[in-house]
Amino acid sequence: MGLLSKKDLKLITDPLADNNPITIQVLGICSALAITAELKASIVMSVAVLFVMGLGNLTISLMRNIIPPKIRIIVQLIVVATLVIIVDLVLKAFAYELSKTLSVFVGLIITNCIIMGRFEAFALANGPIRSFIDGVGNALGYALILIIVGFFRELLGSGTLLGFKVLGDPIEKTGVYAFGYENNGFMLLAPMALITVGIIIWIQRSRNEALIEDN
């Protein structure tokens, strides 16, 4: 017997493909546009969101029977913000270098609508373990898209991957630049992130027609 039941496993695999938070539910687009100019930033953000989503979903699920429905959104916001601030403070005290890298992402995590979306749609109605798995699954789905977009934006925009010059040196004109190739600076700007996400959505829907909405 596996560690996870089939139903639980679906909580992880669904958000990776047919119920992806970015390409299908269209949540978390703002941060997907903002920080995908480099692969490294995409990865850092993905890990941070994974952590906050898992723990946040778990906390909200544990509290689900005592949260007053009238103020549930505020309660959710407080839970996310508190988690993020605690992590930020602890990192500042014990892993200062890491906290410097992450500080930019703190605001983006708190306002990430996937997190609020999963609290609302899942954690308020399900038990803690399943909520935790759901949080991790959705964060992985988010990470997948972020990393794909980050990969193409960094490769085509700067000609590098994780900072390594994989295409040669654009100034010294080595590698592909020797043949007149130029980096596409437009890839570094937010509109191209949107177009890249759009292309992913297009590919995904053309492969699975069940995803296309009726008009």
Next chain:
Amino acid sequence: MAKNTESNVYTVLFATGMVVIVGALLAFLASSLKEKITENKRIEKQQNILYAMGVNENEPGSVTFVSKNIVGGEFSKYITKQLVITGTDAVEDENAYLIDLKKEEAAAKNTNYQRRLPLFIGNKDNIQYYIIPVRGKGLWDAIWGYVAIDNQLVVQGVYFDHAAETPGLGSNIKERFFMDDFKGEHFLDGDLFKGISVSKGNADPKNMDKTDFEVDAIAGSTITGDGLAAMLKKDLKLYLPYLKTLKQ
């Protein structure tokens, strides 16, 4: 469980309870970690100042400070003097590096206030470095840094940092490829103050021309770059009266 979570009384009680708990938790954490965080910030300042004058453990492409454990010793070894400049006076003060630039700048809006300007004098391989702290605005939040110049008033090294510039774009001001471009740049044309601007247009991408008063910009971070140029202009100018005495 017959708990009525809909009732107003419960809602108010829950909200109050939550605020008290979360508030107490965060306040407790913040005050108990405060000392460690302040200490980390102090160490970081020393590392940044040393970095600007070329005392670091950089490998090609990396930005690596001298390690935390030895930074105190290295700081007192290389930084021979710390000055606080007010008007034309310069007094020694071994804690000049702890002066809060933000507070000084705010206080200086009152015209009666004499702004205190910290300046660090370093010596490495018998070359004197004058390290000037700078602070300004980027796209989202504050940016700051340290500019090391020699007695000919030519930039010998810089360190820049930021609070919240866009990852992958504006945040690249703290990367080697950008900071290294400042080495050797002039900001004075004879006696005329020019500053160093961050220019788009690919006019000098290899940065061969050191007297053009510009470095090559980063794609996709125009406002951060402009903010950085404005910061250099604003803060280097403040030191000009003192710096001119060095050149003679």
